[in-house]
Amino acid sequence: MKYPRSACIITVSVLFLAAGFAGSSDDANFSTVKRHSNNVYASGVDAQSELSSVLVGSGIEGAFSPSPALTRSGGTIHWVKIRDRIDDRGMRHVFYRQRYLPPASLVDAESSAAEGVWMVGAELGLHYDAQGELRFVFGTQFEDVEVTNSPVIGSAAEARAAALDSPSFTPRNPENITLEAIDSQLSRSELFLHSTGNGNSFDYVWETPVSDTSGTEWIATVDAESGELTKLEDRTPWSVCSPNSNDQDSAVGVAQNSSISNRSVWATETDDRGVTYTHEAHKVSSGTNPDIQVFYGVENDPCGDSDTQDYSLMPIKTIGGNPKYDDYTSPDNVPGQAGSDAIFFTYKTMATFDAYGWDSWDDSGGDAKIVVNAICPLYKEDNAMFAYSQAYDYVPRYGVAVCEKLHRDFSPAAAIDVVAHEWGHGVVFSSAGYAYSGDGMTYHEGFADIIGHAVEWYNQASGSAAERAEWKFAEDRDDDQGTWRRRPDVDDGSGGHSYHADDPPGVSSDPYQKGLRLSVAQYLMSEGGYNPVCDRLDELDGCDVNVNSIGTTMANRILFKMLTDYATSSSDWDDFGELGKEAAFALYNGCPLKNAPSQQGSVAKAFEAIGYPPTYPFLVPCP
Numbered sequence: 001m002k003y004p005r006s007a008c009i010i011t012v013s014v015l016f017l018a019a020g021f022a023g024s025s026d027d028a029n030f031s032t033v034k035r036h037s038n039n040v041y042a043s044g045v046d047a048q049s050e051l052s053s054v055l056v057g058s059g060i061e062g063a064f065s066p067s068p069a070l071t072r073s074g075g076t077i078h079w080v081k082i083r084d085r086i087d088d089r090g091m092r093h094v095f096y097r098q099r100y101l102p103p104a105s106l107v108d109a110e111s112s113a114a115e116g117v118w119m120v121g122a123e124l125g126l127h128y129d130a131q132g133e134l135r136f137v138f139g140t141q142f143e144d145v146e147v148t149n150s151p152v153i154g155s156a157a158e159a160r161a162a163a164l165d166s167p168s169f170t171p172r173n174p175e176n177i178t179l180e181a182i183d184s185q186l187s188r189s190e191l192f193l194h195s196t197g198n199g200n201s202f203d204y205v206w207e208t209p210v211s212d213t214s215g216t217e218w219i220a221t222v223d224a225e226s227g228e229l230t231k232l233e234d235r236t237p238w239s240v241c242s243p244n245s246n247d248q249d250s251a252v253g254v255a256q257n258s259s260i261s262n263r264s265v266w267a268t269e270t271d272d273r274g275v276t277y278t279h280e281a282h283k284v285s286s287g288t289n290p291d292i293q294v295f296y297g298v299e300n301d302p303c304g305d306s307d308t309q310d311y312s313l314m315p316i317k318t319i320g321g322n323p324k325y326d327d328y329t330s331p332d333n334v335p336g337q338a339g340s341d342a343i344f345f346t347y348k349t350m351a352t353f354d355a356y357g358w359d360s361w362d363d364s365g366g367d368a369k370i371v372v373n374a375i376c377p378l379y380k381e382d383n384a385m386f387a388y389s390q391a392y393d394y395v396p397r398y399g400v401a402v403c404e405k406l407h408r409d410f411s412p413a414a415a416i417d418v419v420a421h422e423w424g425h426g427v428v429f430s431s432a433g434y435a436y437s438g439d440g441m442t443y444h445e446g447f448a449d450i451i452g453h454a455v456e457w458y459n460q461a462s463g464s465a466a467e468r469a470e471w472k473f474a475e476d477r478d479d480d481q482g483t484w485r486r487r488p489d490v491d492d493g494s495g496g497h498s499y500h501a502d503d504p505p506g507v508s509s510d511p512y513q514k515g516l517r518l519s520v521a522q523y524l525m526s527e528g529g530y531n532p533v534c535d536r537l538d539e540l541d542g543c544d545v546n547v548n549s550i551g552t553t554m555a556n557r558i559l560f561k562m563l564t565d566y567a568t569s570s571s572d573w574d575d576f577g578e579l580g581k582e583a584a585f586a587l588y589n590g591c592p593l594k595n596a597p598s599q600q601g602s603v604a605k606a607f608e609a610i611g612y613p614p615t616y617p618f619l620v621p622c623p
């Protein structure tokens with residue numbers, strides 16, 4: 001991607017923080033305070049005044065910084081609230097994004113830049129205790145901003161026109177697209193400031209959806225000054241074959257693995273499937289568990305209205321008086337055993353999220369749609385995915401695709417950790433909100449693995465047999481997969497996996513190999529001991545750290561809370577130990593008597609053992 005520079009240079013220069021530290025250091029291991037670029041940290045009873053002294057820009061509740069931060073050229077920076085959540089402990093977590101408002105001379109009142117533009121990456125979390133006192137602030141702000149192009153293209157309509165005019169794109173004939181569809185695309189267009197590398201210089205870009213000659217929707221990225229089309233991402237429209245009813249019945253679920261007993265699962269009645277199929281694979285929303293729908297891959301969806309939709313809601317027969325998820329060959333090939341695993345493990349995943357205070361995958365009770373034997377691209381067979389940014393032919397947007405098995409005993413639907421991993425991507429997108437690109441992919445895969453392990457340990461007794469909890473990944477689809485299986489408890493030096501900051505992955509950018517470090521911390525908090533990497537590389541920093549075990553229940557609860565209530569889209573390896581301590585403190589403190597020292601200490605030591613010791617005081621003190 002190429003960004004032309006322009007004569008319009010806007011520089012914002014402000015003082016950066018020198019936060020004090022509340023409370024005491026409770027452990028001799030804490031000796032130095034590091035601070036990496038652009039971090040904002042404020043903690044304890046003085047958090048409000050510390051934040052006020054460093055914050056760049058107005059707009060944060062409590063008037064920490066009463067006016068917009070002025071820039072030399074007259075532009076300003078302010079903050080806009082994006083998330084506001086009260087957790088199950090009565091604590092409030094509010095997140096803001098820092099927006100840049102150009103000087104009036106650069107932008108007219110009609111322009112999309114008039115309300116300010118998000119500098120992608122600048123996000124701050126403010127955390128209040130149950131009494132409403134601000135106790136912790138963590139995140140990123142940009143305080144020295146240079147904008148290197150102008151928002152010459154000031155409206156969504158102009159951005160759309162620029163994309164449609166690009167020689168590299170053939171748009172749909174205007175006669176074939178409705179005004180409603182155009183309005184929808186315009187309303188989903190947005191102007192951003194993207195850093196051009198160092199967090200100091202930024203360019204205006206538009207993202208705007210457009211349709212090509214076939215009607216397929218793409219997201220076009222357009223330089224807001226030159227109008228150059230710099231990127232196209234496809235987002236196929238989809239329609240879902242919806243359940244026929246909400247008449248819920250219990251059903252018998254046959255698992256893919258014949259050593260697992262039949263389960264009690266769910267199905268709804270249908271009358272439009274022909275005489276043999278009485279039900280569909282659908283669990284109606286109940287209590288805090290969301291609506292779950294299971295689809296299966298078909299070349300020509302019999303009930304869809306789109307020829308690009310290669311999946312259909314799974315039909316279920318009544319056998320012996322009860323609807324039964326089983327593999328049928330007549331009149332259709334229906335992979336009901338994989339469907340049984342998918343609906344059961346999706347239910348267990350959502351029940352675990354609920355126990356963690358999180359409502360479905362998106363914390364908004366969103367429907368859970370999962371396609372088994374999805375007709376995935378060839379290289380994806382035996383794999384699974386979460387479709388966040390777009391629909392594909394084989395899976396709806398915000399759905400999970402479980403691809404057909406090719407080399408394994410069972411499809412990935414047989415493995416609770418894989419199913420939970422995929423829904424975990426939905427949690428990551430809906431909480432910290434990492435983009436699935438660059439380092440964001442590493443954190444996505446790492447946290448999705450944490451969630452996979454967490455859901456397995458929450459629902460299964462420990463052991464090595466089928467459907468028992470251990471630290472292998474995806475073992476229940478096939479327990480003999482070779483060395484690429486990532487496991488945090490043993491490092492045999494194979495597979496290229498990275499267990500520590502100074503243990504490079506086999507492929508330097510591989511997000512799975514590098515993301516494994518997160519579940520190594522999870523394993524160490526759960527089971528205690530030394531980083532397994534130290535058997536192979538005993539000179540690494542942190543190999544002398546013996547992590548105290550707090551068990552899987554506490555470890556997983558803390559890490560899930562760290563992701564959902566403390567991390568932002570700019571939180572990185574150096575932040576997790578700190579954010580994990582805050583999560584541990586929030587969940588397990590008994591202040592004023594105890595500040596959860598064993599839980600906090602386990603987090604701090606686990607991240608030190610993987611090469612990322614927490615930056616700030618060793619333990620969060622009681623106020």
Ligand SMILES: [Zn+2]
Pocket residue numbers: 421422425444445448
């Ligand atoms: Zn993943």
